[in-house]
Amino acid sequence: MTNVVVLGATSGIAIELLRIFASEGCSLYIAARNPSRLVELTQDLLIRGASATYSYCVDINNISQLQLMINTIKTTMGHIDIAIIAHGTLPDQLRAEIDMDYMLTELNTNGISTIAIASLLANEMQSQKYGSLCVISSVAGDRGRKSNYIYGAAKSAVSVYMQGLRNRLYPNIHVLTVKPGFVDTPMTRRFKKGILWSTPEKVARDIRRAIDKRKDILYTPWFWKWIMVIIKLLPEYLFKRLSL
Amino acid sequence: MSGFISWGKYSNHKLTPLEFYWENELIEITKQNTPMNVSGLRRSYGDVCYTTMGTNLCTKRFSRFIQFDIKTGVLECGSGVTLSDINRVSVPCGWFIPVSPGTKHVSLGGMIANDVHGKNHHKAGSFGNNISELTLYRSVDGKILCSPTVNRELFTNTIGGLGLTGVIVNATVQLKKIASNTLFVEDIPFQNLTQYEEITAESDTSFEYTVAWINAHSISNTTCHGILSRANYVDTRANHLSKATDVRLRVPVTAPNFFLNSFLMKLFNHSYYLAHKNKTEAIKTIDAFFYPLDKVDDWNKLYGKRGFFQYQCVVPMRSGIAVIKELLLWAKKQGQIPYLSVLKKFGATPAVGIMSFPMPGYTIALDFPNNGKRTLQLLNEFDRIILQANGRLYPAKDARMAPSTFQIMYPQFTSFKQYLDPQLTSDFWRRVSV
Numbered sequence: 001m002t003n004v005v006v007l008g009a010t011s012g013i014a015i016e017l018l019r020i021f022a023s024e025g026c027s028l029y030i031a032a033r034n035p036s037r038l039v040e041l042t043q044d045l046l047i048r049g050a051s052a053t054y055s056y057c058v059d060i061n062n063i064s065q066l067q068l069m070i071n072t073i074k075t076t077m078g079h080i081d082i083a084i085i086a087h088g089t090l091p092d093q094l095r096a097e098i099d100m101d102y103m104l105t106e107l108n109t110n111g112i113s114t115i116a117i118a119s120l121l122a123n124e125m126q127s128q129k130y131g132s133l134c135v136i137s138s139v140a141g142d143r144g145r146k147s148n149y150i151y152g153a154a155k156s157a158v159s160v161y162m163q164g165l166r167n168r169l170y171p172n173i174h175v176l177t178v179k180p181g182f183v184d185t186p187m188t189r190r191f192k193k194g195i196l197w198s199t200p201e202k203v204a205r206d207i208r209r210a211i212d213k214r215k216d217i218l219y220t221p222w223f224w225k226w227i228m229v230i231i232k233l234l235p236e237y238l239f240k241r242l243s244l
Numbered sequence: 245m246s247g248f249i250s251w252g253k254y255s256n257h258k259l260t261p262l263e264f265y266w267e268n269e270l271i272e273i274t275k276q277n278t279p280m281n282v283s284g285l286r287r288s289y290g291d292v293c294y295t296t297m298g299t300n301l302c303t304k305r306f307s308r309f310i311q312f313d314i315k316t317g318v319l320e321c322g323s324g325v326t327l328s329d330i331n332r333v334s335v336p337c338g339w340f341i342p343v344s345p346g347t348k349h350v351s352l353g354g355m356i357a358n359d360v361h362g363k364n365h366h367k368a369g370s371f372g373n374n375i376s377e378l379t380l381y382r383s384v385d386g387k388i389l390c391s392p393t394v395n396r397e398l399f400t401n402t403i404g405g406l407g408l409t410g411v412i413v414n415a416t417v418q419l420k421k422i423a424s425n426t427l428f429v430e431d432i433p434f435q436n437l438t439q440y441e442e443i444t445a446e447s448d449t450s451f452e453y454t455v456a457w458i459n460a461h462s463i464s465n466t467t468c469h470g471i472l473s474r475a476n477y478v479d480t481r482a483n484h485l486s487k488a489t490d491v492r493l494r495v496p497v498t499a500p501n502f503f504l505n506s507f508l509m510k511l512f513n514h515s516y517y518l519a520h521k522n523k524t525e526a527i528k529t530i531d532a533f534f535y536p537l538d539k540v541d542d543w544n545k546l547y548g549k550r551g552f553f554q555y556q557c558v559v560p561m562r563s564g565i566a567v568i569k570e571l572l573l574w575a576k577k578q579g580q581i582p583y584l585s586v587l588k589k590f591g592a593t594p595a596v597g598i599m600s601f602p603m604p605g606y607t608i609a610l611d612f613p614n615n616g617k618r619t620l621q622l623l624n625e626f627d628r629i630i631l632q633a634n635g636r637l638y639p640a641k642d643a644r645m646a647p648s649t650f651q652i653m654y655p656q657f658t659s660f661k662q663y664l665d666p667q668l669t670s671d672f673w674r675r676v677s678v
């Protein structure tokens with residue numbers, strides 16, 4: 001049986017991914033902040049076919065608690081086949097420019113805590129000698145732009161960290177960096193949606209396939225790979241003049 | 245985020261549905277005090293499932309299963325759970341939705357609010373007959389549990405209540421035990437409506453599911469070609485229950501207006517009839533029997549930019565067939581032959597819903613491309629005929645009937661008004677309630 005751990009389990013993308021794993025009959029350990037949402041979700045996943053569901057209530061910014069959580073998961077499940085880190089927030093960029101406490105919290109949530117929990121999971125998988133570790137970063141981490149570079153900086157740290165980790169854990173452990181484009185979830189509720197937008201279902205299907213294929217980096221939907229190639233190619237003297 | 249406001253696609257209006265994942269988000273949104281419509285998958289053809297004034301709340305993400313008892317077939321879930329997901333969960337356990345519309349891309353809430361009917365109406369009644377309780381969220385008095393015994397009036401006004409009595413949060417359905425996931429299907433051709441009446445009467449006693457397709461091109465005083473399909477679940481455990489698989493096609497872009505034209509449809513209707521000229525028997529999967537149209541995603545785009553109307557009415561038993569013949573003859577005379585025509589006899593089981601559409605009689609659903617004024621004139625003429633016959637129209641399919649027509653067809657309208665949630669509305673409701 002496949003044991004799957006998902007952090008930030010109540011996120012729009014994570015819910016759809018969990019439903020895929022549930023329909024495959026996986027055993028699921030889900031963690032997030034809101035206890036009643038966790039209960040609702042475990043019930044749903046069981047009915048959708050999960051062979052077992054467990055939940056853990058945690059604020060991922062409480063880094064000192066994370067090892068305890070991993071130990072609990074380990075004791076309950078025995079081993080971890082797939083771990084997914086999907087929590088995140090979309091900071092208010094303008095506020096983050098003036099309110100340093102806020103900026104630090106956002107950097108923590110989207111960068112530091114992700115790196116911390118990924119490290120602990122990586123160590124666990126290293127001692128198992130197998131496993132897939134999948135972290136949701138973002139295309140926003142590929143190049144900084146004025147409208148959301150605090151978020152971008154945190155995601156960029158995550159992406160670079162994942163490169164190093166992939167290199168360290170090769171060949172036993174599969175390390176997947178997911179870079180979604182625009183996805184219609186609660187995170188982006190206030191945005192106007194256009195043709196570049198995708199659904200959490202589509203992104204979840206892409207992630208599931210990428211885990212199977214042991215891909216290193218997944219841009220989802222696929223066209224973001226090419227959009228980012230172009231964006232990264234733009235010379236800085238030009239890029240700095242753009243309003244993006 | 246879907247690109248249509250309702251299935252008929254006759255309007256180019258763009259609206260952005262507001263999706264909520266959790267109950268507390270729903271409560272937050274209702275505090276805003278703007279007029280609101282709540283929709284599921286907007287598979288209604290007309291304007292019951294949106295409002296062009298106010299907020300369009302959508303239950304698509306409020307889609308969690310709460311309880312499923314495999315022994316008793318009692319299923320409780322959030323109103324945004326789709327029939328497709330329910331089937332995926334229940335069929336492998338030997339349970340099926342007690343009443344199914346012709347598509348599985350509908351939500352639980354939508355099935356309740358329109359009190360949908362299926363090919364088994366003569367045996368099972370409509371969907372509301374199988375709901376044991378539901379919770380409503382009303383802007384006026386918060387969360388309320390309703391059932392046939394608790395808050396009974398609110399319950400019976402919510403079933404078929406067109407989403408106007410409150411937001412359905414959760415509901416409990418009694419599923420139906422099935423012995424396999426395949427059906428034994430017989431297709432029987434008929435040459436005229438008298439023959440149809442006879443075959444239906446005979447079939448309705450021994451078959452769980454019956455429905456007829458009509459070639460509207462063939463209509464005359466003495467003829468009406470069609471095929472009656474009747475089916476029962478294959479009653480053997482030998483056919484093990486496997487997860488149904490879907491083969492998908494998709495209509496990628498809206499077709500040019502002339503794509504589905506009357507010539508092509510004439511050809512289709514004639515050849516379909518010819519292909520079934522003799523009685524045929526087949527074993528079909530659930531998807532093949534109940535949801536043949538779902539094989540092509542977004543088939544409504546085939547009607548082009550102007551979309552189409554579906555006209556569905558029910559006419560009391562006694563005059564039913566004669567009236568349906570009158571409609572078809574009139575349409576032919578006007579040179580507006582429906583592209584698709586489906587006929588079904590409703591049984592005697594009374595609907596639980598006060599505003600429910602089904603009543604004993606014959607129901608016919610006719611698809612017309614939207615040719616503007618000409619089409620509307622034809623349908624207005626239909627209304628006159630149906631009113632005279634004491635029949636009524638299905639609000640789920642309607643986009644155009646006059647307020648007076650609605651209020652005569654649904655005299656319960658007056659008592660229904662006292663159960664409305666003042667925050668909830670729809671373009672349909674603003675149109676017919678004046």
Ligand SMILES: Cc1cc2nc3c(=O)[nH]c(=O)nc-3n(C[C@H](O)[C@H](O)[C@H](O)COP(=O)(O)OP(=O)(O)OC[C@H]3O[C@@H](n4cnc5c(N)ncnc54)[C@H](O)[C@@H]3O)c2cc1C
Pocket residue numbers: 251281282283284285286287288289292293294303323324344345346347349350351352353354355357358359360361362363405406407408410411412413537640670
């Ligand atoms: C191909 C096809 C075949 C069909 N076949 C049939 C058939 O055989 N029999 C039949 O009866 N119908 C049939 N229909 C119509 C369809 O079943 C109904 O319109 C159904 O209500 C659509 O469900 P939905 O989730 O899309 O609801 P929507 O169209 O989004 O909404 C329908 C109504 O329900 C209300 N509503 C939705 N969710 C809630 C909620 N949570 N709380 C309160 N109100 C709510 C809306 O306000 C609206 O009034 C068919 C439609 C299609 C496209």
Ligand SMILES: NC(=O)c1ccc[n+]([C@@H]2O[C@H](COP(=O)([O-])OP(=O)(O)OC[C@H]3O[C@@H](n4cnc5c(N)ncnc54)[C@H](OP(=O)(O)O)[C@@H]3O)[C@@H](O)[C@H]2O)c1
Pocket residue numbers: 008009010011012013014032033034037058059060061085086087088089109136137138139179180181182183184185186187188
């Ligand atoms: N949506 C997009 O367009 C998009 C694009 C690129 C990348 N991404 C990334 O994809 C991932 C999933 O995003 P989404 O759009 O699905 O997000 P979402 O629906 O907004 O969900 C975010 C989740 O993160 C959780 N979370 C936030 N802070 C937390 C904390 N300190 N501790 C524990 N949980 C916390 C939230 O839990 P609570 O319920 O407790 O708040 C929530 O479940 C994120 O990493 C996001 O950055 C999204």
